[in-house]
Amino acid sequence: MIKARPFKIAIFGSGKGSNMVAIAEAVRAQSLPISIEIVISDVPDAKILVRARELDIPSRYVNPGSFRTKLDEAAEQKYIQIVQEARVDLVVLAGFMRILKGNFLRLFENRVINIHPSLLPAFPGLESWKQALDYGVKVTGCTVHFVDQGMDTGPIIAQETVPVLEGDSAETLHGRIQEKERMLYPQVLGLLAAGNIRVHGRHTSRCFTNEGHN
């Protein structure tokens, strides 16, 4: 029997890399047909790069250019080039603190996903766990979604809930949300690698075929 080629992903991150590690560990433990081709960071000393090296995953810092919240034009071209050369099927944002825009998203339409620490569309943007706590909601959670031109607005793939407990601080709530993230992100990647997610406009659905990705 011919073995299908693995589903190739690139992971972009600016921070600790706990989601990247959870994905790498799940790929190994569950023998998911996923290959992390490269980990890219816009922060030269980000922990995610150290953790990728420890796991023997190719990784590199790529200068994001002069803006604070997005890539400048030259940097965007560089990121595109690296992803294209690695021939990845999907770009996985895991704590990447810059907004991807225009050219990048046009080239990789419905092939960029993100994990956000709230139940979108509630609390988009930064420090969503603090926003949830300040607002007084009783339930929050995390969302995996495709990335579109808006801020945390793309089609939702999956969500997990997390109760807000009495006495929660921003740190305790964030910690429990991140535990859920580390379970949800690998699960979603398994579904995408198996070709089991379809996108129709703003909606996504699960289909169960053995076709695999194409």
Ligand code: GRF
């Ligand atoms: C995660 O909590 C995710 O929700 C947000 O950024 C954080 C990244 O954490 N988008 P880590 O770098 O994966 O530890």
